[in-house]
Amino acid sequence: MSAPAAVLSARGLTKRYGRVTALNHADFDLYPGEILGVIGDNGAGKTSLIKVLNGAVVPDEGEIRLDGQVVHFRTPEDARNAGIETVFQTLALSPALSITDNMFLGREIRSQGILGKVFRKLDRGAMERIAREKLSELGLMTIQNIAQTIETMSGGQRQGVAVARAAAFGSKVIIMDEPTAALGVKESRRVLELIKDVKRRGLPIVLISHNMPHVFEVCDRIHIHRLGRRLCTIDPRLHSMSDAVAMMTGAMAPPAVAETV
Amino acid sequence: MTDNAPKAAPADFEQATAAADQTVASFDTHGRGPLQKLQHFLHNFPTTTPLLVLVLAVLVFGYFGAPRFLLVSTLSIILAQVTIIAMIGVAQTLVILTAGVDLSVGAITVLVTVVLGGLTVGDNAFLSGPLALPVGLAVGLLCGAINGALVTYVRLPPFIVTLGTWQIYYSINLWYSDSATVRAQDVEDAAPILQWFGNAIEFGGARFIYGSVFMVLLFCVAWYVLNWTAWGRHVHAIGDDPEAATLAGIRTRRTLLQVYMAAGGICAMAGWVLIGRIGSISPAAGQSANLDSITAVVIGGTSLFGGRGSIVGTLLGALIVGVFRTGLSISGVEVLWQDLAVGVLSITAVTIDQWIRRVSA
Incomplete structure (x- = not known):
């Protein structure tokens, strides 16, 4: 079975701030109708990745494709006009x-x-x-x-x-940055249901979160970000939360074979 | 490091909440004391307080002060007196809604009057009245643009920027005018259009100058723009939370620049009306307009912290100050006590604003 074409993908994204390399040839793929979790330790470059994808930051190198077409986002407005909406951690x-x-x-x-x-x-x-x-x-x-x-x-x-x-x-993609970080247990539950609702309506979602139980509950695939690049993508049904944490902190090697969608 | 049932884990810890109350953040509308109800009411209708104060002040001065206070003629005089401050108050409201402040409004107004006078009256005059007016407006817009550029692009605090430009515009005004007053008669001979706003509609003993009518129209326009256009909503959003406004896709800097330019333009119009109101052109006029306009805005219930307030409140605020000053004056109270009363009013208004802002806490 061949994999469906990615809705949003990126290859070789690089972003440097002076001597700090926030993104180091990072790749990214989001497939239709899925919820993709993005996890990573603090400073791994999750935020930079998301900012490049939603137009807030222009990468030094690399290309982004939306529905197969190369796009160049200069401002968040560009990304919005292309159908990518972001729910910011601060909500805006x-x-x-x-x-x-x-x-x-x-x-x-x-x-x-x-x-x-x-x-x-x-x-x-x-x-x-x-x-x-x-x-x-x-x-x-x-x-x-x-x-x-x-x-x-x-x-x-x-x-x-x-x-x-x-x-x-959002007509193409919704990006959510730590949607449950500031919420209590019951309110988090409501928001997770909301995320599933949005998925049922057919929109693919990128979910950035530190909350492993939440990520493992709603995500179809998990993108593990480490040292400015994608370390691997794992299937939450095949790995435990401790595996994911071990991989994102470098305590465990990523699976040798890429897992299919 | 292996966990054989990862899917079961997320639900586990939430089992504990099964017995808990399952309503999420329902609205708690009952159980409010009368004071909290008042707080909520004022939060929803912030112009109520200034309106009540105005009506009460008029009645109290009319009843206890002097009966002639209630005459339409007296009230029309008050309206004429507050016209300039109210107009500048519109400019000030725009800026304060963005969580800024414009201390240069008085200086811009006066600068425009002396420019209009210098262009049309005296030896160096080379423009007719109608042709000088666009130049005056351009001067106001330019002054506002300088303020706006320093605030948005150089990213200086509005207080510091306008404190500086206040002095600068005032100095230019003294230099350009040679610190000399242009007599009303000379203005009338050379450029009567500059005094046009001093003409009056009279009926029933009342005398409404065109300037006051124009001022009310200006308020109507400002109210419409602030409440019924996207630009107006953006002005509120920027004052409320600039970062959220930027993330939501508002061009924050462009809008801010436009706000300061609009303020400069309104001050230019106020300058024109000022000439009509006093007849002559004096480089020393209008120096109290800075603080008086802020007083009017604050008494009108607009928050100095930005984002919330009402343009109607500013008109009420300007009228309240006018009513207090004239009322105390008619009642034979010395000027120094009038100042004291206005000071007490301002502090009370800000106190009420702080209290209302705590409504959601």
Whole structure:
């Protein structure tokens, strides 16, 4: 069985900051419909890898392909326009603004006709309708009031809004950076269910996390990053968490044969 | 180092929560005391406080102070008096919403007035009134652009930048004008359009100058832009959390630069109105406008920490200051006590703002 073509892939990514090499010829592959975990010790270059993939950092060398086409992201906007959405660890939500305002921040919908073209009037109705729709799709309508401000919401609810925003606009890939790091046990559970929901809707997800139980629970494959490059990709069904930790810290050699998807 | 059942592990430790309450972060709307309810209400409708203060102040001064305070004529005088501060307050609100502050607004306003005067009146005049106006606007925009460029591209704190440019613009103003006042009669002869905003609509004993009408229109435009355009939402988002705004895809620096330029442009318009209001052109006018505009913004409930506030509040804030000053003055209270009252008002307003901000905690 031949492997399906990768949705998002990278070859030979290199990024140096002065004498520090953050990425050292790193490779990356994300296949359709999967959740790919990215794990690695602190300083392994996970963050740099993700920043290159979502356009926040321009690599010194290497190429990125989206659906087989070579892409050059100069800014996060480029990546967003190409269909790659990121849920940042800090969530990138504005506390004083409403759920709707936050979901559409930077890509607001304007009214039809002269009001929108000349007076640049926002189409609040349409934005609220879409926001409510997207939140309902993900089962997040325990959030009753769409005009509610983010600061009045719990950590899990905020995460929910950030995920819903990514799911609403991401057409190709969603990248999530430590989505459960700041959450309690029960809220983490909700977010993990949310991630599975997004997967069921067909979007491939890149999940960066330090939380091994979470990674092993939801991921189809795990990309282990070490010393600025991909050490190996493992199948969570064939390896234990301690194996993964051993590999990412260098205590254990990676499996000799690449595991298929 | 082997764990034979990795898939079973994740669920294991969460078994312990099975017996726990399974609701996740439900909304706790009951059990609030009246004080907390008030706090939440003010959080949702921040202009309530300034509105109440304004209405109360008008009634109190009318009832206990002087009955003539309640005359429409008196109120129209107050409106004329606060016109300049309110206009500059619009500029200040924009900047403060981005968590900045603009101390140079007064200096820009005055600089524009002397430029307009210098271009049209006296020996060196070479432009007619209508042609000088775009130049005045350009001067305001340029001053704002300098502030904005220093804040966004050189990344200096807005307080330091505008403290510096305040002195610089003020010096240029003294140099350009030779520290001389242009008499109202000379302005009227050479460029009557500069005084156009001093014309008034009169009815029922009240006298509304065009400048005040223009000021109210400016507020309407600012309200619309801040609340009904993407740009306005971006201004709030940048003040709230600049990093989140950048990550969400807002061009933070471009928007900030535009905010400072808009502030400069509004100050230029305020300069034009200022000439209409006082008739003459004085390089010494408007020096208190910096702090007065900040006072109006703060009393109006806009947070100095950025991101939240309302343009309507600024109009109310400017009116409150005007009502207090005129009310105390009509009641025969000395100027020094008026200053004290405005000081107490400002501190009270910021205290209330801090309290409201703690609502989510």
